Amino acid sequence: MNKIQILGAMAVVAGVSLVSTEAEAQPILLQRCSADNLDPAQALARIEWARKCALTQRVGSPGAGFDTGIPAANGGGNLIEYVETDSAANPSGKNAFSGPAYGFEVNYANVNTTFLSGATSQNPDPNGFQKWSRPANRARARPLYPTFGTTANLADANNFQLIPSATSCQVLNGGAPAATFYVNGYCEASCYSGDQTVLFEGGEMPILDALNSRREDLVTLSPESTLDNVRLAKNKTYGYTVETRDTTHELFAISTAGGGSLNVTDEHPIINGDGRMVQAKTLKIGDELVRADGSRDPIVGIERVKHFGKVYNIRPVSEDLVSNVLVAQGFLVGSSRFQNDDVGYINRIILYSDVPHIP
Structure with missing residues (x-):
């Protein structure tokens, strides 16, 4: 594997x-x-x-x-x-x-x-x-x-x-x-609008509510996960980032064939259907997002919308990169550790497919 x-x-x-x-x-x-x-x-x-x-x-x-x-x-x-x-x-x-x-x-x-x-x-x-x-x-x-x-x-x-x-x-x-x-x-500024949900133990919660209640029981991918064998594991929240001022942000409102939606800033890291970590601004209609169960969900709409207010982000305690893949709005996305492609991770394959060994 x-x-x-x-x-x-x-x-x-x-x-x-x-x-x-x-x-x-x-x-x-x-x-x-x-x-x-x-x-x-x-x-x-x-x-x-x-x-x-x-x-x-x-x-x-x-x-x-x-x-x-x-x-x-x-x-x-x-x-x-x-x-x-x-x-x-x-x-x-x-x-x-x-x-x-x-x-x-x-x-x-x-x-x-x-x-x-x-x-x-x-x-x-x-x-x-x-x-x-x-x-x-x-x-x-x-x-x-x-x-x-x-x-x-x-x-x-x-x-x-x-x-x-x-x-x-x-x-x-x-x-x-x-x-x-x-x-x-x-x-640096943050990524999510406050109503976007992140997966914790027991279910999803809007990130603003999670911050206000100081939720620490974050759920992320396990280090053993592959693209065809996605596994979730208990993790812990290291910290949240939040802006103190309300400002205007341009968000990418992404909708999928399965009825999903994800609103993030343009540089937010997202796992696509190839297991590659990409920025939201590079996605196009027809590309696939990956759900928490590993299934692919094609993008059917991308709209740039103005959001006036604060944006937020979250970071796990774990250091390894695989367990820094979170579940937001039901989709696999990168935590704040993946924010910048100048360190070599954006547009790289993070999750390989599970290919059976052939003798």
Whole structure:
């Protein structure tokens, strides 16, 4: 029997990208991202603010960059990178505007929080620094923006959330400039409208109701599942993400031949009839979704609808990728661990068919 293929290593999850490796820090970061919630335009502004401040305050001169040896996609030489702090002397990134998750490399952090993977070009910015970019169709619908704290360890009781200044390269603590700051993680928006159901022990429940009642008895796929032998197993809820502000989202309202429906944001990961993890925006009429019993249900309608309000997501305790496949509205979908295709999972076969062994 072919098992599920496990490929690569996850770096980003819906809601947050962790910098701290301590497990106890993760719920704190979820809370930080909820409190520091930005819409896509605000997120891009935060990312650009961090890049400009890193370059002008920490790097200092366009001549301080180094040649990566990687040709720019638009020609004109190799990509030029800038490092804002010495990772050996300052591994936690004291007073750095880009986090250790990106090696304090300013362009690398900027392009990967703004875009999905793709061909990388560069052009001079107004201050003379080379700036990396990727094709517009690779732009993230929900960019990843940095959130800051007073210490490097997010689980530290003395770590307090800081907010960047709107008018300068200062990071503020209660309105006053903070003498010391650290990037504690990267935040992203969530995926489901509040009325979408997720499977728990005893049955489905709308995700908003589950959040409000702090449901922990999540049901996911078992690690032994294949596409032709789908098995459900008890799991536990690690955390929920929720926006603090009501904003306008474009949802994909998907309807199926069997009478099913699923309303998710465009990048939400979904298992299709081939066992492949794809983003909702790539689905088309005639494609199949997979139900919790393994049966396929063809898509008969896809409509883009506006949703004003909050969106939500959920993450299991388990680390393996197969048991991070949930059941939402009766269909197999990815948890927040599958949020970004730049880590190599989107459009990969996650569930293989159960093919009998032939001697």
